[in-house]
Amino acid sequence: MDKPTNGAVKSFYEEGTTKKATGLYSWLFTTDHKRIGIMYLIALSFFFCVGMTIALFMRWELMATGTQIMEAQTYNTLFTLHGIIMVFLFIIPGIPAVFGNFFLPLHLGAKDVSFPRLNLLSFWIYLIGATLVLVSLVLPGGPIDTGWTFYIPYSIRTSTNVSFSLFAAFILGFSSILTGLNFVTTVHRLRAPGMSYFKMPLFVWSIYATSWIQVLATPVVGITILLVMLERYFGVGIFDPALGGDPILFQHMFWIYSHPAVYIMILPAMGVVSEIIPTFTHRTIFGYTAIAISSLAIAFVGYLVWAHHMFTSGLSDTASYIFSMLTFLVALPSAIKVFNWVASMYKGSIDPKPPFLWVMSFIGLFSIGGLTGLALGALSTDIHLHDTYFVVAHFHYVMFGGTGTIFIAALFYWWPKMFGRMYNIKLASISALIFFVGFNLLYFPKFIMGYQGMPRRYYDYLPEFESLQVVATVGSWVMLVAITLVIYTLISSLRKGKIAGGNPWSGVTLEWHIASPPPLENFDVVPEVTHEPYDFSQLKTMKYVAEGEVYE
Amino acid sequence: MSSTEIINTHEVHRDDVGARMGMWLFLFTELLLFGGLFLVYAIYRFKYPDQFQAAAMELNTTVGALNTIILLTSSLTVALSIAALQKGKRVLSIALLGITDILAVAFMINKYFEWSAKIHHGIYPGSEHLLSLPDGQILFYGLYYIMTGLHALHIIIGLIFLTIVMAFVYTGSVNKDSFVKLENAGLYWHLVDLIWIFLFPLFYLLQ
Numbered sequence: 001m002d003k004p005t006n007g008a009v010k011s012f013y014e015e016g017t018t019k020k021a022t023g024l025y026s027w028l029f030t031t032d033h034k035r036i037g038i039m040y041l042i043a044l045s046f047f048f049c050v051g052m053t054i055a056l057f058m059r060w061e062l063m064a065t066g067t068q069i070m071e072a073q074t075y076n077t078l079f080t081l082h083g084i085i086m087v088f089l090f091i092i093p094g095i096p097a098v099f100g101n102f103f104l105p106l107h108l109g110a111k112d113v114s115f116p117r118l119n120l121l122s123f124w125i126y127l128i129g130a131t132l133v134l135v136s137l138v139l140p141g142g143p144i145d146t147g148w149t150f151y152i153p154y155s156i157r158t159s160t161n162v163s164f165s166l167f168a169a170f171i172l173g174f175s176s177i178l179t180g181l182n183f184v185t186t187v188h189r190l191r192a193p194g195m196s197y198f199k200m201p202l203f204v205w206s207i208y209a210t211s212w213i214q215v216l217a218t219p220v221v222g223i224t225i226l227l228v229m230l231e232r233y234f235g236v237g238i239f240d241p242a243l244g245g246d247p248i249l250f251q252h253m254f255w256i257y258s259h260p261a262v263y264i265m266i267l268p269a270m271g272v273v274s275e276i277i278p279t280f281t282h283r284t285i286f287g288y289t290a291i292a293i294s295s296l297a298i299a300f301v302g303y304l305v306w307a308h309h310m311f312t313s314g315l316s317d318t319a320s321y322i323f324s325m326l327t328f329l330v331a332l333p334s335a336i337k338v339f340n341w342v343a344s345m346y347k348g349s350i351d352p353k354p355p356f357l358w359v360m361s362f363i364g365l366f367s368i369g370g371l372t373g374l375a376l377g378a379l380s381t382d383i384h385l386h387d388t389y390f391v392v393a394h395f396h397y398v399m400f401g402g403t404g405t406i407f408i409a410a411l412f413y414w415w416p417k418m419f420g421r422m423y424n425i426k427l428a429s430i431s432a433l434i435f436f437v438g439f440n441l442l443y444f445p446k447f448i449m450g451y452q453g454m455p456r457r458y459y460d461y462l463p464e465f466e467s468l469q470v471v472a473t474v475g476s477w478v479m480l481v482a483i484t485l486v487i488y489t490l491i492s493s494l495r496k497g498k499i500a501g502g503n504p505w506s507g508v509t510l511e512w513h514i515a516s517p518p519p520l521e522n523f524d525v526v527p528e529v530t531h532e533p534y535d536f537s538q539l540k541t542m543k544y545v546a547e548g549e550v551y552e
Numbered sequence: 553m554s555s556t557e558i559i560n561t562h563e564v565h566r567d568d569v570g571a572r573m574g575m576w577l578f579l580f581t582e583l584l585l586f587g588g589l590f591l592v593y594a595i596y597r598f599k600y601p602d603q604f605q606a607a608a609m610e611l612n613t614t615v616g617a618l619n620t621i622i623l624l625t626s627s628l629t630v631a632l633s634i635a636a637l638q639k640g641k642r643v644l645s646i647a648l649l650g651i652t653d654i655l656a657v658a659f660m661i662n663k664y665f666e667w668s669a670k671i672h673h674g675i676y677p678g679s680e681h682l683l684s685l686p687d688g689q690i691l692f693y694g695l696y697y698i699m700t701g702l703h704a705l706h707i708i709i710g711l712i713f714l715t716i717v718m719a720f721v722y723t724g725s726v727n728k729d730s731f732v733k734l735e736n737a738g739l740y741w742h743l744v745d746l747i748w749i750f751l752f753p754l755f756y757l758l759q
Contacts, residue, residue: 114570181577189570219581223588227698234677236694237687238592243694244687249595253588 009524011420011517017116031116034518036123037102038418044090044098045487047130051085052483054078059442059476062469065460072459076145077160079457081137083148084165088172089130091403092261095268096179096214097126099410100207102418104183106511106518107201109192109527114185118178125175132168136161147457149258152239152250156231163232166225173218173225176264180214183207192510194529201509201533202291206271209295213260213267217303221257224250248313255306263302265399267295269406270337273359276413277341279507280356281348284534287340294333301330308377312386320379327377334370338363353505354428358409361436365401369394372447387457390450393443401439408435408486415490416500420516423493427485435482441475502544508536513543568732575736579743582706586747589699593754596691603688608759610675611696615666616756619659620748626655627745630714630738640728642721649718652741656711663704667697696755703751706744713737 012034016026027035058078061068070078101119105112113119137143144165146155155162187208191200200208227238228250237243239250270291278285285291307315307323315323341363350356372394375381385391416422445468450456454465461469503512510527511518531538539545597604633648670693674681677694717737720726726733 114567115574118574177578177581181574181581184577185570185574188573189567215577215581216584219584220588223585226702227592230677230698236677236698237690238694238698243683243690244596244600245691246595249592253591256588 009515009519011515012520013517015520017520029120031112031120032520033101033105033112033116033119034418036119037098037100039123040093040097040101040126043127043130044093047085047089051082051090052480054082054085056476056480058082059473061459062461063473064470065463065466073145075459076457077143080144080147084133084144084169087148087261088169089133091265091399092172092176093126093179094265094403095272095407095410096183096207096210096264097122098407099203099272099414100179100183100210100268103414103511104186104204104207105190106514106522107204107509108186108190109195109510109523109529110186110190111521111523113182114189115182118182122175122178122182125171125178129168129172129175132171133165136164136168139164149254150225150228151254152228152231152247153241155228156240163229166229170222170225173222176214177218180211180218183211184215187211192527192529198289198292199529199531199533200292202274202285202288202295203268203271203509205292206267206274206295209299210264210267213264213299213302217257217260217264220253221261224253224257227253248310251310251313252307255309259306259309260299260303262399263298265403267298269362269403270295270334272406272410272413273341273362274337275507275509276355276359276409277344278534278536279413279505280351280353280359281345282351282506282536283344283348284532284536285340286343286346287336288532288534290336291340294336297333298330301326301333305330308382311379311382324377324379328374331370331374331377338367338370351505352429353412354425354432355409355413355505357429357432358405358412358435361432361439362402362405362409364436365397365405365439369397369399369401373398385450387455388450389446389454389456392456393446393450396443396446401443405435405439411486411490413505414511415493416504417511417516417518419494420500421493421497422500422504423489423497427489431482431485431489434478434485438475438478438480438482442472442479443475445469445471445475501546503542504546506536506539506546508538508542509533515544566730568730571732571736572739575739579739582743582747586699586702589695589702590750590754593695593699596688596695600686600688600691603686604692605759607685607689607692607696608755611756612666612669613756613759615662616752619662620752622655622659622662623745623748626652626659627742629655630741634731634734634738637721637726637728637731637734642724642727645734646718646721649714649721652714653711653718656707656714659707660704663700699751700755703744703747706747710737710741710744713740 012032015021016035017031018026018029020026027039030036057069058075061070061075101113139161141159141161144158144160144162146158146160146162150162150166187200187204227236230236231239235243237245239245239247241247274285274291305323305326307319308327311320311324341359352360372390376385376391376394412423412428446454449465449468452465454461500516502515504516505512508531510523510529513527514523629648629652633645633652636642636648637645670676675693676682677697682690682693714737717726717734720733
């Protein structure tokens with residue numbers, strides 16, 4: 001990749017924090033938040049592709065009844081690995097690790113995060129955890145087959161490599177915690193002069209709320225995982241009914257973390273949406289305070305809804321009512337955000353560039369995912385829908401349709417800033433359309449199948465589900481085309497793309513005030529913040545503007 | 553500012569308030585880690601009150617009390633060591649850190665003899681003797697080993713942490729004007745102490 005230069009300013013690709021500015025060493029030992037962000041991007045993209053490949057094989061197997069390409073045990077390990085890789089290696093680090101690292105300091109007007117070396121340590125810990133997951137595949141005993149939820153008692157009875165994978169998840173939790181505490185401190189300590197809390201971009205608010213969940217929820221799953229490992233090695237009995245323990249307690253402790261974890265996954269995506277919409281409507285966001293506060297509200301209430309995963313596990317009626325009610329409550333701040341985003345477009349001058357198109361796709365998919373979540377949060381319908389394809393569809397609509405879509409939107413939004421090159425706008429727009437069609441083909445039939453009673457995680461099914469299963473499999477191929485197109489568009493831009501200026505979209509948050517790609521120290525002068533974050537009158541006085549350049 | 557000036561001026565960033573804030577956030581995570589175990593303890597104590605009480609009678613309160621005194625004293629010495637360094641008394645600070653280390657080792661020696669005695673009596677997870685006891689007692693001893701074991705692990709980590717900072721005080725990179733590393737090590741040590749303050753009554757005194 002040849003690096004675009006912007007006059008005399010050296011970019012962070014040409015200048016590093018290590019003695020030598022280039023080469024592998026200068027990347028693996030860098031404390032520069034931007035380089036760490038790029039390394040996360042490469043690692044996460046790799047694991048996303050691995051998880052996606054596994055899913056494609058599973059869809060292939062499900063194309064018809066009976067055995068197609070694999071045995072039942074292989075299928076069990078594949079859906080487990082798909083879950084572990086996508087959840088722990090892709091979507092939980094996801095947007096904070098890649099875009100949070102790269103853009104949080106830029107949004108705050110800072111030179112780096114508060115603890116740059118700790119940031120590098122987080123990345124290494126992530127790599128170690130990821131390596132352990134991969135190593136567990138080839139060790140004797142065979143890959144883990146419990147599902148990504150590791151439910152007791154099967155996870156202490158099966159002879160597969162459960163402990164190894166659990167240990168990997170434990171390690172990855174450390175990475176998540178360290179990133180979280182780094183970001184919380186950064187937001188408190190490194191805001192540029194004049195940037196009060198309510199002048200922070202909304203992406204920063206969402207990362208801030210996410211980081212608190214990472215700090216406060218992850219340790220609980222850490223200790224739960226340790227207990228399961230101890231149970232396997234020593235038989236202490238905490239979760240083992242034969243020794244007086246309670247397996248339901250495991251479910252509680254697992255979901256005390258893992259439900260807030262879905263807000264770790266979605267909140268940063270909501271932050272990115274709140275950045276993209278003002279830039280491509282050229283007007284300030286509607287209801288800034290409501291969006292900022294709703295991020296914190298989601299983080300707080302999201303902590304108290306975990307048992308809605310367990311309505312069929314044996315809860316008291318009172319507990320069920322309360323958890324169901326709180327689940328409905330958490331839908332409110334999410335809806336507040338959606339309404340504010342849509343209201344922001346009213347009377348805006350909308351510029352339907354690819355990032356905006358991906359956001360539109362997000363709003364549709366996320367709304368479907370959110371509303372079907374209410375069907376699952378309601379006690380009576382959940383009894384019917386629990387552990388069916390309906391849950392799988394709901395989860396993929398909010399996670400893939402939500403966070404996954406926005407991960408790609410964020411790539412298209414910030415790619416010119418990160419790499420200094422513009423991609424092919426037409427191809428990127430087409431990919432959004434193909435993705436939207438493929439997504440609905442793949443996952444919407446699952447709502448119907450789930451409603452009709454198709455259980456999740458089953459290797460085989462009754463013949464009446466065959467036609468819908470075929471539709472879903474075809475959908476998975478359309479998705480493959482869309483994702484391939486996205487990757488092609490982005491990678492080819494690195495060689496052939498036009499040099500993007502400092503501010504190709506006419507954005508106004510602080511990252512657009514500096515060159516693309518940014519210099520090592522980000523800001524040559526510490527910026528003084530005098531405007532609201534989405535005040536477009538700043539464009540007149542900004543150093544970099546999109547000089548009427550049209551990227552087609 | 554011209555572009556030539558900004559090259560290679562990656563100034564050393566120092567923010568003591570930020571460093572303390574980071575440490576506090578980390579301590580929150582430690583509290584929640586043990587919080588999960590305290591939750592499990594509460595649930596099973598509620599479920600098997602009599603058997604928990606019977607099992608607790610077996611624990612050696614004297615050793616537990618001795619360890620409590622040791623840890624409380626070590627918290628005092630680490631706090632004094634910070635105060636000494638702030639007043640510029642480097643040697644005294646190092647000496648007090650040394651005493652803290654010795655007390656930590658003494659705690660671990662006590663723990664070693666306490667655990668060996670239990671194991672000698674056939675009380676350890678999965679042992680025939682333990683499995684012959686009622687469920688509540690099995691869980692009590694399971695939790696006893698897990699919670700005091702995890703705490704002992706934290707003692708070892710704290711011991712390493714304090715020793716590294718002691719080396720920094722010795723070389724002078726932690727000094728009168730820059731002592732946040734020592735403060736953070738002290739905070740961590742106080743947390744280890746605090747958790748023991750809860751473990752001690754829950755296992756040894758509630759008989």
